Amino acid sequence: MSGIAFGAKGKMRPQISPSDAQQNVGETLFVTDWLELPETRVKMFRVGTFANEDDADMEQCLTNPVGYENVDGFMLVSLLLPAHFNNNPIGEAGSFGLNYAMENVRFPAPVFLGDRVRVVCTLTDVKSHAKGVLLTTHNVMELENSPRPCLVADWTVLMRRIDDL
Helix, strand or coil: CCCCCCCCCCCCCCCECHHHHHHHCCCEEEECCCEECCHHHHHHHHHHCCCCCCCCCCHHHHHCCCCCCECCHHHHHHCHHHHHHHHCCECCCCEEEEEEEEEEEECCCCCECCCEEEEEEEEEEEEEECCEEEEEEEEEEEECCCCCCCEEEEEEEEEEEHHHC
8 A cells, every 4th residue: 555545646637727627527537546444544533533532432333333443434535635636637736626515425335444445536517606616526435345335425626726815
């Protein structure tokens, strides 16, 4: 496993300007490499979100049938960030994205420590906005050796230009 989530840092340099992205609606923007979810990273996420024994009453979580080895769905959602940072071809010098909306989030299959996941991202909508361009992607996080994905989410980002601030 590389030290960078979902592939090499900077593997995908922006090739599509946000203002020109409309022609790519319906296309798969990227498919990431497989990423293993080791216990060390899951523990770091739990500490970072205060979802650990020191900060929260975790007894119900740790004693349920799914158990401690289950990877939290919110960690899966957070993994969309490095997937997009390292693979999304939409962007240009002087632009940046702001989270605008996350909709239709579902967790069809459980994920456990040591499982491997990857993200398939499709551009579904591009809309003009008073402060930039709204880009909506449909993200499916596949779970290796599972017929069902472990995460499905529609994510909208407002792409802005630094010059327009």
